[in-house]
Amino acid sequence: MEYRNVTGHIYDIQGYAVHDGPGIRTTVYTKGCPLRCLWCHSPESQRHEFELGYLPIKCLGTELCKNACVDACPEGAISKNEPVQALDGSGLIQKISVDREKCTSCLKCTAVCISKALYSAGRDTTVDEVYERVIKDVGFFRNGGGITISGGEAMAQFEFTLNLAKRLKNDEIHICLDTTGFAPAEHYGEILPFVDLFLYDIKHMDSAMHRRLTGVPNELILSNARYIAEQGGALQIRVPVIPKLTDSDANLRATAEFCASLPREAVKLVQLLPYHKSGRMKYERLGWKYKLTNVEPPDEAVMLKVLEMFQSYGLNSQLH
Ligand code: SF4
Ligand code: SF4
Structure with missing residues (x-):
């Protein structure tokens, strides 16, 4: 066929x-x-x-990632949260938040996120x-x-x-x-x-x-x-x-x-x-x-x- x-x-x-x-x-x-x-x-x-998805459970924290996603965002839509204890007890980490009002779904942040906490839905x-x-x-x-x-x-x-x-x-x-x-x-x-x-x-x-x-x-x-x-x-x-x-x-x-x-x-x-x-x-x-x-x-x-x-x-x- x-x-x-x-x-x-x-x-x-x-x-x-x-x-x-x-x-x-x-x-x-x-x-x-x-x-x-x-x-x-x-x-x-x-x-x-396509649109941006974010899975906080997978986020490694901005220190480990050297602010990669924060710096990659041209819209300033990604900010660091207050420090929280890492689940593995290794110390404090700062996960991120996405301001959906500012996000244009350009997906540039997904290219630098090694853990795939930020991902493209589609x-x-x-x-x-x-x-x-x-x-x-x-x-x-x-x-x-x-x-x-x-x-x-x-x-x-x-x-x-x-x-x-x-x-x-x-x-x-x-x-x-x-x-x-x-x-x-x-x-x-x-x-x-x-x-x-x-x-x-x-x-x-x-x-x-x-x-x-x-x-x-x-x-x-x-x-x-x-x-x-x-x-x-x-x-x-x-x-x-x-x-x-x-x-x-x-x-x-x-x-x-x-x-x-x-x-x-x-x-x-x-x-x-x-x-x-x-x-x-x-x-x-x-x-x-x-x-x-x-x-x-x-x-x-x-x-x-x-x-x-x-x-x-x-x-x-x-x-x-
Ligand atoms: S979202 Fe991704 S790149 Fe940003 S801090 Fe978390 S793991 Fe690192
Ligand atoms: S998809 Fe683009 S605009 Fe949205 S948070 Fe990621 S880099 Fe910023």
Whole structure:
């Protein structure tokens, strides 16, 4: 199959992924997404542009580094903190702070930071480069495993995602495409022959509420789900259960009804995703505010009731 070695923006590639589709997988995380979900677990994936990340735990202190990052910053955005005890008990060290108002994401400081405490969230790559990396993992793909192209929204870099899928399909690798559904229908039609399973979120059935929670309405997402299903695509639908935001009985029932209205053979699985807090630390690394500070994960009993309700519609459903 012909493909083009186009460039793309990614922010990570992770092996041994067990939550990104069937079996053991390697996941390619693309950068850039048209949605802004309040509970987003990967804020580093949202913007298409590269940006500065800072992991204080890795900072060695300015004395050891001879002020390298402070001096490298043309904007004066990096300053030294008050001295603190080093974790290894070797004495006082001065870690740094980044003034996000001044930072222009030029990334010059990342070039001098030997410990990678300062790092670029995102990098340029090509279809061939990603292929060469992920193909090394083929021996680990068990129980229907393979490659998942995720994000961000991989369809926002359509040429890159399409050509990567084509390149991988030449090796008959099982491909999952993790998508918000917020992309032109014709793009889904074009990529469909190269995708074995679409991991597809249905976040809220009310369009105005969907816009409040994610920044975009839901009509395109719902119509694309139907389009993919009617064109013979396979869907693993994922439903986030976020207390007070998506967990009303009316919304979850409407979601189950929608899933049940799709061609039955297309909906392989409905996964119910309980809200969790694991992405919060990532917001700090980017200097962003996490908005759902008052939301707690739902109880297991609540999730089991939701599961029962989805199963009552005859849907193959499970808790994530
Ligand atoms: S951020 Fe990096 S370069 Fe700056 S003091 Fe810490 S380890 Fe050194
Ligand atoms: S990325 Fe920000 S903090 Fe780093 S050198 Fe550029 S302006 Fe300064």
